[in-house]
Amino acid sequence: MKYLDEFSDPQLAKKLLDRIRATTDRRWSMMEVCGGQTHSIIRHGIDQLLPDRIEMIHGPGCPVCVTPLEIIDKALAIAARPGVIFCSFGDMLRVPGSEKDLFHVKSEGGDVRVVYSPLDALELAKANPDRQVVFFGIGFETTAPANAMTVYQAQRLGIENFSLLVSHVLVPPAIAAIMESPQCRVQAFLLAGHVCTVMGTQEYPPLAERYRVPMVVTGFEPLDILEGIRRTVAQLEAGRHEVENAYPRAVSAAGNPAAKAMLDDVFEVTDRAWRGIGVIPDSGWRLSPRYRDFDAEHRFAVGELHAAESSICRSGEVLQGLIKPNECAAFGTQCTPRNPLGATMVSSEGACAAYYLYRRLDQPAEVAHA
Numbered sequence: 001m002k003y004l005d006e007f008s009d010p011q012l013a014k015k016l017l018d019r020i021r022a023t024t025d026r027r028w029s030m031m032e033v034c035g036g037q038t039h040s041i042i043r044h045g046i047d048q049l050l051p052d053r054i055e056m057i058h059g060p061g062c063p064v065c066v067t068p069l070e071i072i073d074k075a076l077a078i079a080a081r082p083g084v085i086f087c088s089f090g091d092m093l094r095v096p097g098s099e100k101d102l103f104h105v106k107s108e109g110g111d112v113r114v115v116y117s118p119l120d121a122l123e124l125a126k127a128n129p130d131r132q133v134v135f136f137g138i139g140f141e142t143t144a145p146a147n148a149m150t151v152y153q154a155q156r157l158g159i160e161n162f163s164l165l166v167s168h169v170l171v172p173p174a175i176a177a178i179m180e181s182p183q184c185r186v187q188a189f190l191l192a193g194h195v196c197t198v199m200g201t202q203e204y205p206p207l208a209e210r211y212r213v214p215m216v217v218t219g220f221e222p223l224d225i226l227e228g229i230r231r232t233v234a235q236l237e238a239g240r241h242e243v244e245n246a247y248p249r250a251v252s253a254a255g256n257p258a259a260k261a262m263l264d265d266v267f268e269v270t271d272r273a274w275r276g277i278g279v280i281p282d283s284g285w286r287l288s289p290r291y292r293d294f295d296a297e298h299r300f301a302v303g304e305l306h307a308a309e310s311s312i313c314r315s316g317e318v319l320q321g322l323i324k325p326n327e328c329a330a331f332g333t334q335c336t337p338r339n340p341l342g343a344t345m346v347s348s349e350g351a352c353a354a355y356y357l358y359r360r361l362d363q364p365a366e367v368a369h370a
């Protein structure tokens with residue numbers, strides 16, 4: 001296939017669905033790790049086309065959603081400082097902290113700017129040598145290489161008024177944490193194709209072996225997802241638990257060696273808190289000692305700020321696949337994209353936003369009558 005719309009071909013989708021139906025004998029629950037895949041599944045109604053015996057569990061792979069409240073509060077504190085230009089991608093501006101979001105800080109006079117690349121923030125730092133320019137570096141293995149490259153460039157060019165507020169998280173430790181949970185129902189994973197484009201697939205066979213779960217690297221178009229599900233079901237029915245690559249047009253086993261070398265140089269692995277989930281050991285990156293001077297938490301001394309999550313929002317359970325968004329009592333009532341209570345309703349990749357956007361509004365009876 002040559003063009004993107006060919007990956008939505010209805011005839012091919014029907015053939016894949018027929019093959020999935022023909023293969024499925026038992027009940028299976030599988031998790032799509034990435035929020036982009038969740039949106040594709042809900043948008044195209046893929047979960048509704050699958051046999052009833054297959055349940056798609058939505059995973060934690062939304063970078064905005066898992067950024068912890070205390071990092072948002074640190075961003076708000078830094079952005080409110082005089083002399084700071086605080087730069088971020090657009091969807092972080094509406095993510096609620098303990099009391100407000102970055103839009104509020106901007107409306108109160110903070111210099112908060114939306115940029116389209118961390119390198120834009122570095123240009124701002126060059127153009128404003130008398131100001132401190134901070135970039136909000138969040139996300140998974142996908143966004144980290146560009147942020148690493150920007151810090152590397154800042155050091156190489158001697159741009160000392162640039163810093164990075166880092167909240168990078170890693171997929172493999174999150175999979176381990178999900179599988180270790182006593183409430184875990186996940187029997188297989190669709191792995192995030194873009195993460196594997198950077199990191200390759202070599203981290204996953206030990207996880208597949210340890211937890212005896214099939215893992216299939218999957219893309220984002222409807223046919224990609226159906227092919228990922230088809231291969232996953234085939235493994236489950238055959239009692240296999242292997243790592244397969246169903247996204248070979250983008251993913252190789254080795255990943256992107258240049259990006260990995262940059263990540264190894266600029267970052268080091270650390271424990272990270274995931275919003276609504278808690279601390280997962282060795283599940284994130286922070287700047288390595290060689291680049292610590294560019295760490296905004298260190299530069300602005302906000303390291304000791306701590307915050308408590310909302311008692312209403314159940315996004316932690318949504319992110320772990322323990323409930324569907326419409327099982328949260330606040331879904332579509334107190335919590336909507338206009339008035340989000342949690343990050344999973346704000347982010348363009350959040351599961352709650354996907355259910356709202358694509359009109360999965362009906363709450364299960366036990367929630368509606370609670």
Ligand code: SF4
Pocket residue numbers: 312313314315316318325328329330331332335336340341342343344345346352
């Ligand atoms: S619907 Fe809103 S309150 Fe409920 S889990 Fe999702 S983001 Fe949180």
